[in-house]
Amino acid sequence: MLDGNDAEALQLVEGPQSVPSSPDGTGGNDFADLRSRRNQPGAEAPSRQQRPSGEARSPGPPAEAEERPQAADAADNEPPKAARRRHPIARVLGSALLALAAGTGCIYWSYTWHFESTDDAFIAARQIALAPKVSGYVTQVPVTDNQHVAAGGVIARIDDRDYRIALAQASAQVAAAQASIENIDAQVTVQRAQINASQAQVEQAQATLVFAQQQSARYEALARNGAGTVQNAQQYSSQLLQQQAALKSSQAALNVAQRQIESLKAQRSTAEANLAQAVAQRDQAQLNLSYTIVTAAQAGRVVNLTASPGEFAQAGTNLTMFVPDEIWVTANFKETQLASMRPGQPASMHIDAYPKRAIRGHVASVQPGSGTAFSLLPAENATGNYVKVIQRVPVKIIIDNPPADVAVGPGMSVVPSVRINPEPSLYERLTASIDHLWRHS
Numbered sequence: 001m002l003d004g005n006d007a008e009a010l011q012l013v014e015g016p017q018s019v020p021s022s023p024d025g026t027g028g029n030d031f032a033d034l035r036s037r038r039n040q041p042g043a044e045a046p047s048r049q050q051r052p053s054g055e056a057r058s059p060g061p062p063a064e065a066e067e068r069p070q071a072a073d074a075a076d077n078e079p080p081k082a083a084r085r086r087h088p089i090a091r092v093l094g095s096a097l098l099a100l101a102a103g104t105g106c107i108y109w110s111y112t113w114h115f116e117s118t119d120d121a122f123i124a125a126r127q128i129a130l131a132p133k134v135s136g137y138v139t140q141v142p143v144t145d146n147q148h149v150a151a152g153g154v155i156a157r158i159d160d161r162d163y164r165i166a167l168a169q170a171s172a173q174v175a176a177a178q179a180s181i182e183n184i185d186a187q188v189t190v191q192r193a194q195i196n197a198s199q200a201q202v203e204q205a206q207a208t209l210v211f212a213q214q215q216s217a218r219y220e221a222l223a224r225n226g227a228g229t230v231q232n233a234q235q236y237s238s239q240l241l242q243q244q245a246a247l248k249s250s251q252a253a254l255n256v257a258q259r260q261i262e263s264l265k266a267q268r269s270t271a272e273a274n275l276a277q278a279v280a281q282r283d284q285a286q287l288n289l290s291y292t293i294v295t296a297a298q299a300g301r302v303v304n305l306t307a308s309p310g311e312f313a314q315a316g317t318n319l320t321m322f323v324p325d326e327i328w329v330t331a332n333f334k335e336t337q338l339a340s341m342r343p344g345q346p347a348s349m350h351i352d353a354y355p356k357r358a359i360r361g362h363v364a365s366v367q368p369g370s371g372t373a374f375s376l377l378p379a380e381n382a383t384g385n386y387v388k389v390i391q392r393v394p395v396k397i398i399i400d401n402p403p404a405d406v407a408v409g410p411g412m413s414v415v416p417s418v419r420i421n422p423e424p425s426l427y428e429r430l431t432a433s434i435d436h437l438w439r440h441s
Helices: 004-014 028-039 063-076 080-086 088-112 161-225 230-291 426-439
Strands: 115-117 121-124 128-130 136-140 154-158 293-295 300-303 320-324 328-334 346-351 354-366 392-399 413-419
Touching: 088 426, 154 320, 161 230, 230 293, 328 354, 328 413, 346 392, 354 413, 392 413
Parallel strands: none
Antiparallel strands: 115 413, 121 328, 121 413, 128 320, 136 154, 154 293, 300 320, 328 392, 346 354, 346 413, 354 392
16 A cells, blocks of 8 residues: 555656746646646546645636636547538538649640640741942942841942943943944845846856857858858957856856855854844943842841941942841750651740740741751760760741731740640530530520
8 A cells, every 4th residue: 555655656657747836836737737638638637636635736727727728639639530520611622622633634634745845946037148249339228227128129229330331331332243243234235246246247258158159160160161261260269268268257256256255154153243242241231230239139127237328338248137028937846756746737836025926837847857967066976975865856837927017037936836636635625515505505
């Protein structure tokens, strides 16, 4: 059997330890016992009737204050199922939110699975430098920076007085060559008349020769018969020889006249060549004159204009950069994104400078090789330690509805999304069904 002192010691060891009461007699032990019981729900504090008789009582809070912490402890120690039974609305709301989140995730995954997107994309164009083909002083620059110019629009004008004089000289040379040809043609006409005259002389000589032959034969026969004199026979025989020589002379003159025609034809060919050369020089002078007006070959915008009136521009000197209206998007997709990407697939784009504008386009082509393969210093994977890196392949996307009211040019960042699966997604089917029901309701 334990005496009173031993029982009190055992009670203090087994029960929760309390904080010593303050010297003024406040209930510090009781509050410490309440905190200890909250941390150890299974341990019960000894009641007033169970306290040993020898234990000193300290003044404590009222009974209501002791019951209030006990109710809070009971609420904290309440099982989860009981808490759910006490709050059915929270349980329903939590289940609904969980189902909504799961459904939204499925719909989002189904929609994004139909697209391939990248933020490594930029607007590209074949920008060119505009420069004159002839040198001279710039007299006029009718455009300004970032101005849109139609095809054939004037960019700059160069002093054309020297080139107009050169064109006039070339035109005069053409006229001289044409006059030379006309002169040769006239000579040919005269020579043809000369040929006709020589032909007539030949015919005349032939007729005279025939008569001389007849006379010579007649007087030779008379001389043999004694009816004529030998002198007459010799005279007509001499005339026959003269007519023969005259015929040969006429034939030779006719031959010379005919050969002169050939010479005139050769001279005409030379004159025609001179005319062609003069025409070419005139055309070149006319081209040089046209080169004094620097124009845009296609529609686009003037960028980085450096030309100024009074400046002496050498041939080939850049006057301005020019960005054509024909632009596209170069999207550098990862090589793992190209399995289902094909030319002709639709694409939607958002330009970082104009995020609220929806731009449509389509895939034009996929470059047959990665971007590094065509760089200035391509990667050499056969040397050193190799670390596999996913390569990026440029994909050309044509813009179907380029914005005309804002400036869009090379280098601007774009975020394209290419639709690689033409089948409607779950989100699209749901929206189509809702729209159908709305229209027929």
